[in-house]
Amino acid sequence: MRRRRRARLRAAELGRSRGGLTSKVHLAVERRCRPLSIILIPGQAADSPRFIPVLNKIKVRVPVGRPRARPDAVAADKAYSSRANRAHLRKRGIKAVIPEKTDQAANRKKKGCSGGRPVSHDDTLYKDRNTVERGINKFKEWRGLATRYDKTPESDAAGLHLRGSILWLRSLPTLL
Numbered sequence: 001m002r003r004r005r006r007a008r009l010r011a012a013e014l015g016r017s018r019g020g021l022t023s024k025v026h027l028a029v030e031r032r033c034r035p036l037s038i039i040l041i042p043g044q045a046a047d048s049p050r051f052i053p054v055l056n057k058i059k060v061r062v063p064v065g066r067p068r069a070r071p072d073a074v075a076a077d078k079a080y081s082s083r084a085n086r087a088h089l090r091k092r093g094i095k096a097v098i099p100e101k102t103d104q105a106a107n108r109k110k111k112g113c114s115g116g117r118p119v120s121h122d123d124t125l126y127k128d129r130n131t132v133e134r135g136i137n138k139f140k141e142w143r144g145l146a147t148r149y150d151k152t153p154e155s156d157a158a159g160l161h162l163r164g165s166i167l168w169l170r171s172l173p174t175l176l
Contacts (some may be wrong), residue, residue: 023153025160026050028058029135031128034171035164036060040157045078052088073097073122075129086119097125139163 001089017106028036037057043051055074059067073095076085081098089096100108100119108115140146142163 009066021151023148023156025139027132027134027135027139028054029130029132030060033131033135033138033169034168035139036137038157039162040153040160047077048082049084051082051085052077053079055088070094073125075126075132077129081119095122095125096119097129099126108164135167138167 001175008041013068024041024043024045024047026039026047032038036059037054039050056069058071059069061067064138070092071094074089078099078101081104086096090118097163098119099121105118108118117143139160142159144150145156145159145163148156
């Protein structure tokens, strides 16, 4: 019985914490705080491994041709700072605007000249990272999403996608 419940919780994208069952939302937004991709994960899971799946879900329609899936630059938190994420961005030709964690910098310096070059990021582009925070606040204007009334991840993800659709529809110019 207990094993079945754990499997159901794992499949349900819910994680255990002190406060009970929790989940996290990973969000990619564009400069006008409109969502491009949304991923719901268990609350105790690490942030850094979810960077590439969030980035891979981005598809932006342009008037002509295939959907655009490669942004010019990506600004992210220190939580997403890892060699794997930076290598993925470098391979795809995307500029990484991710500050280095202090423990990563200390490990690099401890290795001396074999530790590699310090990570650089553009401070002016990093100032735009607050668009993600503003985008999350727009999602939390819905009280049900802010307090997480939905107890199943399916209904919570549906609410997130519905709110994202509404944010996109409100940003469109009116035709009347």
